Amino acid sequence: MSLADSDRELVVSELEREPTPAEAALFENLWSEHCAYRSSRPLLSAFESEGEQVVIGPGDDAAVVALPDAGDGESDERTYITMGIESHNHPSYVDPFDGAATGVGGIVRDTLSMGAYPIALADSLYFGAFEREHSKYLFEGVVEGISHYGNCIGVPTVAGSVDFHPDYEGNPLVNVACVGLTNEERLVTALAQEPGNKLVLVGNATGRDGLGGASFASEDLAEDAETEDRPAVQVGDPYAEKLLIEANEVFVDEGLIESARDLGAAGLGGASSELVAKGGLGAHIELDRVHQREPNMNALEILLAESQERMCYEVEPDNVERVAAIADRFDLGCSVIGEVTDGNYVCTFDGSETGDDSSDEDDSASREAVVDVDAEFLGEGAPMNDLPATEPAEPESDRPETDLEAAFDAVVSSPNTASKRWVYRQYDHEVGIRTTVGPGDDAAIIAVREAGQGLAISTGGAPNWTSAAPVDGARAIALENATNVAAKGATPLAAVDCLNGGNPEKPDVYGGFTGIVDGLAEMCETLSTPVVGGNVSLYNDSVAGPIPPTPTLALVGTKAGYDAPALSVDATAGGELLLIGDSALEAGEIGLGGSEYLAQFDGGDRFPALPERPAAIIETLTSVxxxxxxxxxxxxxxxxxxxxxxxxxxxxxxxxxxxxxxxxSDDCADALFHEQPGRALIQTTAPDDVRDAFEGVAPVVSLGAPTDEGALECTVGDRTLSRTASEIRSLRSTIEDGLE
Incomplete structure (x- = not known):
């Protein structure tokens, strides 16, 4: 690890001296792209993050959003949810199992930091071409890591997405979101409250794993990353995390916590300095008081290790003994490592006294100060990058000529559109007895009985879309996730995003990243859906090249009750099948850009035009x-x-x-394969009512009706396609078949 020369000059100027080795390493990690968002923060003001439902927006460990007051829940208190999302991309390339598992652990601890109990997980995963053995190796390891950790801690994984694209071969993406449940009385923040309060470290012992993880996440992946960067990958212990979840509940129930921060990027140094900086305060920490699992750890290792399942709490002195007793009850380590001050952020160390919990004042006076800096400068002093950006070139028009049946089979059997059952059958999505609609549907639904409401969750991205058109592709991703929620009868409430990009120092890469920020922000604002938090992951670049600009959106909506319309048609119910929202079909101006059809046949085209009234479509679809x-x-x-x-x-x-x-359109089959978002298929016994509802909002076309034959009979122009349910099931089993 080394501090960049320009950054070192700033630090020396501020400190009026050379930084100590521990200070230099701390600045390097906290001023990294991963922690400081030096290339992305100037862009993020594009997002609208306020609204009457927003209790805490961006900047804390997780956002807090108030559910609408339905007045028919189990409690009279206003119910809050927390929302968070994070990436664990580089670690998941180096060690897919532990990299993905600790990504789950980290986002769950972000939830705990807010005084919330985790109730749902969602994962969006991106890998190289499915036919490549290395992609399959990463895919299997990541899914195993997520399922192992999530299942062990008893938090259901209810939603997600999986995409395969050649440009992820050298750098997969693992984005994980978590929703938690709390209320106003239980709410905790990461803002230190009062000098004199103690800083208490609870959880697993500190080891040497994950050293330099924040700086590792802010660099391109090298060719030898799988071997050379393995020490930067954390190792998870889900059973300890489960104990931490339950201990945190007791801490919050008894009102023992003044503020909290989970130990993630930059370890103890990151968590404790950010905690006090947010409160405009400082700290005095004695590093050798940290409970450790390895002998002879030095100050820098203790400060920056990213060992998992650890929380830093601010605790009033009178409550420290009770916190320690609860930690002991749950078999968790507990160290009083220092206190909040009104001065600098100071860390001292006496290697000869490692592990000694003595509080003798002479001992404290003899310790070496390895860090003595202003906490706000450490956390907020990193200069922002002013980088050049160029707009990506539009793809050339190249529409392939294909046979209808061959095209249908290729698109339906693509790993991107095929069944993801192999993935979600490994997840326990019913633990916690809140899941009423699970994975495999447009959106999951979680029963929030405390508020008498269902919470719909949709998450995902679309690398084909954002590769073809970063701005419109990102707009389409926001609309598509909102459509998923509306299809379950829920009204969009709020969203968090994970913005993934390549090396921002490359103008074309930064141009694509700028485009996805602008597009996502524009559509979310149009849909009156505040983006209340998120994560940025840049330098997703390798010897294989940069990843596509990849925004993942996790969007939630609410509805009365917990039921939702089915995804599959019901032959016994009768009625018609209506297509709503296909303005491209109505106008005869179909764009195939970003479609799986073109991906399968190596074609190019402009991205389809988005609907003119997306907010009205979502509102009307929810009602219908x-x-x-x-x-x-x-x-x-x-x-x-x-x-x-x-x-x-x-x-x-x-x-x-x-x-x-x-x-x-030159080819009437285009109607079957274009991917304009904001569309839905509806089976209804009152088609005229649906037409009336969408009058002036979006076109409605009657496609036909359900049958009891268990087959799809589809006529397109002068051609007819016929496939039985069994044949379609076989086509859609690509992932299961490919991993046997």
């Missing part, structure tokens, strides 16, 4: 989805109508549909 006459609803996005129709049939119920010709 909750109507008694609505039987099934499914959004139309990745893979277009071809995939959406295939996913709606079963052995007991099929569909006979006719896709209208697409006006001036």
């Amino acid at each position: 989805a909750n109507a008694d006459e609505t039987i099934a609803v499914h959004d139309v996005s990745h893979g277009g109508l071809a995939v959406a129709l295939a996913e709606m049939i079963s052995d007991d119920a099929g569909l006979a549909v006719t896709i209208p010709e697409a006006g001036s």
